[in-house]
Structure formats: structure tokens, C-alpha cells
Amino acid sequence: MQGVxxxxxNPEADGTRDGREQWLLNTQVALLLGEKDCQLSRYTAWARVPVTPVAKRAIWRLESDRYALTTPALFELGEQLPDYYKGQDPRRMSYxxxxxxxxxxxxxxxxxxMFFVKASDFLYIIPTIQHLRNVKLTMAYCELPENDxxxxRWVPYQKWRHDPDADGLxxxxxxxxxxxxxxxxxEDKPSFREARATPFPRQRIPRRGFVAVAPDDPSYDKHSKDHGLNGSIVDGESPLLANGGHSSPMSVSSRTATAPMNGVESQSPTFNTNATGVATPDGSGNQLVSPSSEAGPAQARPLVNGHHSPPIGTE
Structure with missing residues (x-):
């Protein structure tokens, strides 16, 4: 329901308690009551206010697909009307x-x-309507333009900002x-939420590309090993390096592998700490640097294969 x-x-009621009351369209009330008579002739005691052409155009902008039965949720209803979609499938209709x-x-x-009726008048008789008993009805808040x-311009007037309870919103x-x-x-009202102090628990699982590998998959153990996982790890983190960075799962797996290659067992590098407290993979305690990171002659840059590139300016 759209509670206007x-x-x-009636702009004359602006700033009054009655002005903040919500009213409903007769078409919506008739549908809820199951009445074919949209004039609601049985409810003569209800107050009524005609819908102006301006309000009617605004309502059409908001709910044209509902009245035209061109929204997918109402295709089934439109198909019950004789030749409403002119023999076409509404799900494949052209624009x-x-x-x-x-x-x-x-x-x-x-x-x-069309006319408006008080929402309070309609709500008052709901207990007497059998098919509406114990049914939750939702009424949305709605403001309509007052003039052409x-x-x-279609600029919201936001009259609710002047209501006494506006601060609570x-x-x-x-x-x-x-x-x-x-x-x-x-009633749906905004409320405060407290941010979580720690990340949500996550489960690290092996993947084949972007697809997760199920535990009953024959290649599950292989992918777990390739990703540096021993089965499913809940909230697992990669080991910390000495400089505070995180190593990738692949690097962890490669460092901890002990399987022999070509008959020679690979050995994990031993990390020592130099005087500055920085771990170095060799036993010298010297920090590996780039050619331009220290004063004096340029130093050779260690490469992955163990060879050294020539210092800058020596070629």
C-alpha cells in the first residue's frame, strides 16, 4: 500500500497532525477488500478526497507497470485476461x-x-474481513507533488523533515x-550498528581456477598441497615474514617441501638476524640490497638463479 x-x-493541512496522516487510493483498498466496486459504495461513512490530475500523473510514474501489467510479477495475472497481450508471450514482448x-x-x-480514503478507516475494519485476519499488511510512506x-521538476518536497519526530530518523x-x-x-526505522573489531571468520579452501575443489574430489589433496593448505583451514593466515609481510601460500609450500628432486633433497634456507634485526637468508648477517640503495660503489643484485647481474655502469 502507498500511504500518501x-x-x-490538501496543502492547507500543512504543519498539522491531520496533515501527517496517511491516505490510501481507492483502487488499492478495493483490491485488498476483494471488492469489484472501486467506488467502495458499501463504505459511505469513509472520508474521501478526489485525486487531482497532478497526483494521478505522479502515481502513474511510480506504478505504471503495475496498472499496465507489464511487470514480470504480474504477467500471470495479465495472461488470465482475454487477449490482453495480443497472443504474444509477455516474457518475450518487444519494447x-x-x-x-x-x-x-x-x-x-x-x-x-479515483479518490483517497483514510488509512485509519481501512485499518479499522480489517478484523472484520476474514481473508485479511492475521495477515501482515505493509504501508509505504509516500509524498506527491502539489502542483504542475x-x-x-520532480523534486522531492520532503515534508517529513518538519515533523516532530524527524530527529529520530x-x-x-x-x-x-x-x-x-x-x-x-x-515500523522500519534507521538504527546504529557497531562495526566488528575483527574480520569475519573465513575458510580457506583449494580452488581450481575460480572454482572451489570439493573435499571428495580426487584432486583435493593435490590442490591443497599446491595452495599450501592442509585440508580446510578456518580463519587461516599465511605465516608472517620478518619484515611483517605475508608470504603467499605457494611460497610456504615451496619452502616446506622436502621431496627429493633429481635425487637431491632440497633444503629450506636458514634465516639469520643481523645487527639491525632484519632476517637474511645467508649466514653473513648482510642485508641484500639493490644497487642504488646504499652509498658508495654499486653492489651486485642477487638474482633468483644465483647469478649476479653486473653493477650499473660497468658494462
Missing amino acids: RYDCI RMLESLRADAWERFAAMD MQCI HGFAPGNKHYINGELAS
């Missing part, structure tokens, strides 16, 4: 066909005798209200 503020329907249905629906919508200029517009048996059950 009364001060948008021109959709626009034709909307144009035809707008002509009928504009010619309808507002309708053309923390800058957000009023949310949905949920009713059961005509009584307010809950």
Missing part, C-alpha cells in the same frame, strides 16, 4: 509492444474516478509500517 501524506493532498500496452492502460487510468511545477525518510489485524506491529 494528507498535506500533499514497442510494452509501450503500446502502457499507452492503452494510461488512457483507462486517466479516465478512472513540482510534477515537472537520522536524516532518512520514514520507512514502511507493518500492520496485523489493523494494529501497528512494527
